[in-house]
Amino acid sequence: MAFEDPAEESAVDLKSGYPYWAVKNGLMYAFPKLEHDLRCGVVVVGAGITGALIADELASHGHDVVVVDQRDVAWGSTSASTALLQYEIDTHAVDLAQRYDEATALLAYRSCLQAIDAIAEVALSIGDVDFSRCDSLYYASNRADQSRLADEFAWRAGHQLPVQWLGRAALKDVYSLTAPAAILSTVAARVDPYRFASRLLRRLQRRGTQVYDRSEVTSISATARSVQLTTATGASIRAEHAVIASGYESQRWLRQRVARNRSSYAYMSDPIDRAQLAWLANTLLWESARPYLYLRSTGDGRLLVGGEDDDRDMPARRDRRVDRKAATLQRKVERLFPQLDARPAFAWAGTFAETTDGLPLFGRHPQYGPRVLFALAYGGNGITYSMLGAGLLRAQIERRTHPLTRLFAFARLG
Numbered sequence: 001m002a003f004e005d006p007a008e009e010s011a012v013d014l015k016s017g018y019p020y021w022a023v024k025n026g027l028m029y030a031f032p033k034l035e036h037d038l039r040c041g042v043v044v045v046g047a048g049i050t051g052a053l054i055a056d057e058l059a060s061h062g063h064d065v066v067v068v069d070q071r072d073v074a075w076g077s078t079s080a081s082t083a084l085l086q087y088e089i090d091t092h093a094v095d096l097a098q099r100y101d102e103a104t105a106l107l108a109y110r111s112c113l114q115a116i117d118a119i120a121e122v123a124l125s126i127g128d129v130d131f132s133r134c135d136s137l138y139y140a141s142n143r144a145d146q147s148r149l150a151d152e153f154a155w156r157a158g159h160q161l162p163v164q165w166l167g168r169a170a171l172k173d174v175y176s177l178t179a180p181a182a183i184l185s186t187v188a189a190r191v192d193p194y195r196f197a198s199r200l201l202r203r204l205q206r207r208g209t210q211v212y213d214r215s216e217v218t219s220i221s222a223t224a225r226s227v228q229l230t231t232a233t234g235a236s237i238r239a240e241h242a243v244i245a246s247g248y249e250s251q252r253w254l255r256q257r258v259a260r261n262r263s264s265y266a267y268m269s270d271p272i273d274r275a276q277l278a279w280l281a282n283t284l285l286w287e288s289a290r291p292y293l294y295l296r297s298t299g300d301g302r303l304l305v306g307g308e309d310d311d312r313d314m315p316a317r318r319d320r321r322v323d324r325k326a327a328t329l330q331r332k333v334e335r336l337f338p339q340l341d342a343r344p345a346f347a348w349a350g351t352f353a354e355t356t357d358g359l360p361l362f363g364r365h366p367q368y369g370p371r372v373l374f375a376l377a378y379g380g381n382g383i384t385y386s387m388l389g390a391g392l393l394r395a396q397i398e399r400r401t402h403p404l405t406r407l408f409a410f411a412r413l414g
């Protein structure tokens, strides 16, 4: 099966404004352009956080891996991510159980819970990526949502997931937060996603994995035995397997529309006094309204605020909205925390994609044979999904079964 991008599309703008991570870290490492033909076991197309985690999983288990990206590494949506690492996904467990069944919902939630530990392990092994474990507080935005939250809490507590219920009085006492109720989860984390992916790729390179950037893949051609990719400069890569981890641009390789692209907006404040940040220094916060407001702090005491998602996927229109959206987010934060100086210092927007059930898509697609595997970590928990996808795709390449293969497969889209 051969597929050349019909639109001959090259990189689209995945982000607008000034993503803080890119400003803070700058271009961290230069990797070479791919200017010669090569052969390998697995070629990973995309050097964002998904491609980096998959390459790491494969290379550390003895696979011969090559990574190739059309931009500088991690410069796609990974550099725009707010990187709240949560096991609790955008679709409530109760809703997943209703859509599929109890066992499926539990599998999704338990897997995501384990993924937080797995990310922690990788982050700590790389070091210096502003990783920190946190709590996560999920509050009811209004009274009408309180009973939905109570159902969700009961379900999760009933399945021994690490949650506590906080009523209005406890929220006021402990968190000085005015809301009807909240679920407190004690397993969550935060990271600098751009630094994490960049340092991971650099470590891979040091250990012998070839990483190329500024090299666009323009065609994929697969047979039952191998895959051949070509780049814009005419270099060819022949591999036993290709993993397409090209983020929200992956739709370009699929005739079937598999997700809906949206934009999310975010801003970073200047550093805030620790005493004022109080519990926000080690707790992620989000709410039941959709789209939700979400916030967390960084290691240097800044507040990172996100939300105001919309379905604008047109970079020019999104660019114009960044400042207005940041101002709206700031007003919302100030209503919750009037004592904080939560003014935006850097504001930006980025593309993300959503599937109808909030779960990602990992594995083969019928348009290609078994040698091409997609890694579409779509959803608000994209990074948690990337970690899970790394193990799942390694299992597929090694022809082993994996508990998440069916749940994350394209087949569920019908």
Ligand SMILES: Cc1cc2nc3c(=O)[nH]c(=O)nc-3n(C[C@H](O)[C@H](O)[C@H](O)COP(=O)(O)OP(=O)(O)OC[C@H]3O[C@@H](n4cnc5c(N)ncnc54)[C@H](O)[C@@H]3O)c2cc1C
Binding pocket: 011, 014, 045, 046, 047, 048, 049, 050, 051, 068, 069, 070, 071, 072, 073, 074, 075, 076, 077, 078, 079, 080, 081, 082, 083, 084, 085, 086, 215, 216, 217, 218, 245, 246, 247, 248, 249, 250, 264, 265, 266, 306, 349, 350, 351, 352, 375, 377, 378, 379, 380, 381, 382, 383, 384
């Ligand atoms: C504003 C915002 C907030 C978010 N917040 C969170 C959050 O709090 N928690 C969370 O878990 N997730 C969050 N996400 C989602 C998360 O950021 C994404 O899931 C993650 O960054 C996706 O990484 P990726 O590697 O799949 O994609 P990308 O980082 O976009 O990487 C894909 C790479 O593929 C390359 N590529 C594309 N096409 C080609 C080609 N033809 N040839 C070569 N290379 C190609 C691109 O250049 C790019 O570098 C957020 C996203 C946004 C935008």
